[in-house]
Amino acid sequence: MARRRGRSGGRGGGTRSSGITVQIDGIDRLREQLADLTPTIRAAGFKALKESAEAIRADASAGVRVKSGNLQKSAKARLHNNQLRAEIGWWDPDDLYAILHEFGTRKIPARPALGPAAASERTRIAARIQAEVRRALS
Numbered sequence: 001m002a003r004r005r006g007r008s009g010g011r012g013g014g015t016r017s018s019g020i021t022v023q024i025d026g027i028d029r030l031r032e033q034l035a036d037l038t039p040t041i042r043a044a045g046f047k048a049l050k051e052s053a054e055a056i057r058a059d060a061s062a063g064v065r066v067k068s069g070n071l072q073k074s075a076k077a078r079l080h081n082n083q084l085r086a087e088i089g090w091w092d093p094d095d096l097y098a099i100l101h102e103f104g105t106r107k108i109p110a111r112p113a114l115g116p117a118a119a120s121e122r123t124r125i126a127a128r129i130q131a132e133v134r135r136a137l138s
Helices: 027-063 070-074 095-101 114-137
Strands: 075-080 085-089
Touching: 027 070, 027 075, 027 085, 027 114, 070 095, 085 114, 095 114
Parallel strands: none
Antiparallel strands: 075 085
16 A cells, blocks of 8 residues: 655655854845945946936937937936936927937838937946946945
8 A cells, every 4th residue: 555645745855954054144234235226326327327228319410310400419317316217319399309310200211310329228237237236346
């Protein structure tokens, strides 16, 4: 006759304690040090984000179609420190036509500036963050 096992279905699935205890000396101090690092690392990340946002803004401004020069002058980067987020673009209602240039219409061919600027920065942002965090921790 086969022996019936408990609900756990196999070895190691029970709730029995093995009697092994691990104690890590200094864990509380380590937690405090890690908590202190968080604002430093966050500040380094924000600095890298700010540099990347400015690079995208500058590239997009340089890449827009120039007729009056308005789009070149009015591209802006909005930074949200509490979320480590940046928005780059045109927010003035008079600059609504930037969308038409970026994506094109039936009559106007697309001449993207913001998309390519963001794509080129995508390859650089990781290196920027890494460099800033290293600088902050040294």
